[in-house]
Amino acid sequence: xxxxxxxxxxxxxxxxxxxxxxxxxxxxxxxxxxxxxxxxxxxxxxxxxxxxxxxxxxxxxxxxxxxxxxxxxxxxxxxxxxxxxxxxxxxxxxxxxxxxxxxxxxxxxxxxxxxxxxxxxxxxxxxxxxx
Amino acid sequence: xxxxxxxxxxxxxxxxxxxxxxxxxxxxxxxxxxxxxxxxxxxxxxxxxxxxxxxxxxxxxxxxxxxxxxxxxxxxxxxxxxxxxxxxxxxxxxxxxxxxxxxxxxxxxxxxxxxxxxxxxxxxxxxxxxxxxxxxxxxxxxxxxxxxxxxxxxxxxxxx
Numbered sequence: 001x002x003x004x005x006x007x008x009x010x011x012x013x014x015x016x017x018x019x020x021x022x023x024x025x026x027x028x029x030x031x032x033x034x035x036x037x038x039x040x041x042x043x044x045x046x047x048x049x050x051x052x053x054x055x056x057x058x059x060x061x062x063x064x065x066x067x068x069x070x071x072x073x074x075x076x077x078x079x080x081x082x083x084x085x086x087x088x089x090x091x092x093x094x095x096x097x098x099x100x101x102x103x104x105x106x107x108x109x110x111x112x113x114x115x116x117x118x119x120x121x122x123x124x125x126x127x128x129x130x131x
Numbered sequence: 132x133x134x135x136x137x138x139x140x141x142x143x144x145x146x147x148x149x150x151x152x153x154x155x156x157x158x159x160x161x162x163x164x165x166x167x168x169x170x171x172x173x174x175x176x177x178x179x180x181x182x183x184x185x186x187x188x189x190x191x192x193x194x195x196x197x198x199x200x201x202x203x204x205x206x207x208x209x210x211x212x213x214x215x216x217x218x219x220x221x222x223x224x225x226x227x228x229x230x231x232x233x234x235x236x237x238x239x240x241x242x243x244x245x246x247x248x249x250x251x252x253x254x255x256x257x258x259x260x261x262x263x264x265x266x267x268x269x270x271x272x273x274x275x276x277x278x279x280x281x282x283x284x285x286x287x288x289x290x291x
Contacts, residue, residue: 002275003275003278003279003282005279006278006279006280006282006283006286007282007286009283010286062285062286064282064285064286084285084286084289086282086285088278088282091202091206092202092203092206094202094231094234094235094238095231095234095235109289109290110285110290110291112278112281112291114278115238116238117234117238125281125291127277127278127280127281127291128273128274128275128276128277128278128279128280128281129272129274129275129278130209130274130275130278131205131206131209131239131242131272131274131275
């Protein structure tokens with residue numbers, strides 16, 4: 001949400017796994033996705049289907065995600081419909097990129113880390129952080 | 132009020148003992164969250180753990196946070212616009228499994244309202260240098276601005 005103003009000039013739709021997060025930031029009508037992780041294959045499948053429906057419904061030109069698995073699914077679905085896709089790895093991952101972040105290096109058009117020492121300057125760039 | 136926190140995972144006696152030693156000379160209330168630490172403070176209020184909503188409320192009342200160099204503590208301080216003094220955990224003193232907090236602290240060193248100390252001996256002088264009024268609202272850091280610019284560039288031009 002700290003990055004919100006970066007989207008201000010565009011038509012934006014937000015999706016989250018937590019209604020309370022959207023409420024906190026005054027976002028009306030977000031699409032809710034089921035939270036999931038790599039140890040919950042059924043929930044992950046449900047989330048992937050939700051991400052696909054979300055993507056087909058809004059047909060975004062750009063998909064930006066800050067994580068985690070549900071965001072990766074949105075990036076994947078976005079990629080399949082020709083959207084530009086950007087992964088911003090959480091600032092919490094100071095020691096190493098998240099697992100989803102590592103996957104996104106192969107899936108998203110561009111992956112950003114918020115820690116300069118983790119960047120390789122090519123597929124994984126550092127351009128600043130929310131700190 | 133100064134809020135001291137060691138984070139939710141491990142105790143950090145060096146920090147708690149260091150703060151307890153200067154608690155009387157600082158002449159302001161201190162509340163410490165000490166986790167599993169074995170050192171018991173004599174000169175300041177302490178709690179083993181503090182539930183999230185209560186912690187949030189304490190951060191709101193604090194003029195300053197003193198913490199281990201954990202990213203969770205840094206994010207809380209940034210979100211609530213509070214200056215934070217960080218002392219990284221040191222693996223050679225058994226304070227963590229590796230020295231990643233020292234690396235993290237080095238990265239954070241250049242940011243406004245984040246103060247890094249390596250030794251508890253520095254705590255008092257650093258704390259006393261931070262203005263006692265509750266901080267004016269932090270400007271968005273230049274790092275945050277750069278990140279937003281990069282995102283705008285990606286949206287408009289498809290690359291960074």
